[in-house]
Amino acid sequence: MKRAVCLLALVIPFLGGCATLDRDANADAIAGPAGLTRMLIKTDPFVLTTFARITDLNAPIDIYIEGDGLAWVSRSEVSLDPTPREAMGLQLAAQDRAPNVVYLARPCQFTARAKNPACGIPYWTGKRFAPEIIAAMNQAVDQVAAHAPGQKINLIGYSGGGAVAVLVAARRQDVASIRTVAGNLDHAEVNRLAKVSPLSGSLNAIDAAGQLAKTPQIHFSGSADSVVPPVIADRFRQASASPCVSVRTVPGATHETGWRERWADLLREPPRCGS
Template structure:
């Protein structure tokens, strides 16, 4: 090989490395809202904002405009709630777009729903809403209003809620307070903020609700909880204690090997999202 050819290949490799580095820097410089907008455009989704008196909420709209019976709604986690161990963040928007990515890759008609003050700030936004009061009735009520808005827009009769991390607690609380949530799935879910705080040796989340206070109602709800065995944020024992307290044959607990709190979920979720829940399995066998 001539010296000139080797030089050209070296130069081409250098240019390629520079392009990759510049691309990475541009992505890093994007705001969470800009990154979400780009993700939506790449997958034919639209970023929209559901109006609200106190908290407008950001959504990624479904691809289909057809009338559907059940709409799957992905609920975001706690996002960037804390800047340090003791200092709340000024903006709780998630820096990693794990949940939106799962939503846009899911062929089932679905919408992604962010939490209050994520991606869209409002005058009523205070750090308590993404720290101690992140599971408060105020937050649950606003998310429930958003589900009503989605129902009016898309004409669905039912919801399936998919909650990630803290979004799992909110999915369960919504299911306990509504009559149109027919099943819940969670990933790396904080299924009981009260038990979670105790297990982690943290102060209780004053002002927050706990799903286990609605255990009689939730025991009748088909639900599946996927837990990362390498998750250092949500202890695997939390799902065990939730299952014991709930004491329901309609609740499944599935440990996933090699998955952390926010990494490795895409592959297992692409498989489990196609698997019917307990009640659906029973209905199929009864036909």
């Protein structure tokens, strides 16, 4: 299914009309040069799209989780397809040179609706972090982990994918580390600051902070991020009250910019417990 985005001539006047972005083709163009191959993973009740590169069964797996995607077309209009335009989580995964890298799209992203009858608007709005969403993502991680039995996994989440990474990690014993980028680690506070409705039906990552106090973590925030400001990562660190949880503010980064070009360097800073 082709996913098109109309860009107003006011924004890009020299185009003289609508530019078309095929979001699937864009994802393939990001993944291909990095050796990431598109696959489908069947969970209950969703079919998830993934891009994966597994080359060493004796090495850990870095698993990237996408953000919320195009959940809303505007502040008041819900999208009919949450597939992300730019797929920042995938762009980060493509920068990772580890032998085993897997990208997980969120439920209802990239996968055709005919293969995903369980999909519906609540799952990318108020229920985007619902228990059944987290259970499905955890099932997907189970299937990925089975490709390298006994190996640890490193979870990396962008934006809302950061919340999913934390909530999935709280269900597992094989997570070596967590990294989040512009992570929505307290959606109640994020929505309060934005003066929008709370996410009814969703779990909140900050409620799992204490449970993960012994898991090494780094939570990256952009100094210019007005969507998920650095105070959110600070709140999560305070809730964890743990030397294993650190936060880093990246100068000049916004919610959607300043990450791809810096990610290779940021990855060199491993999460660890203590200074």
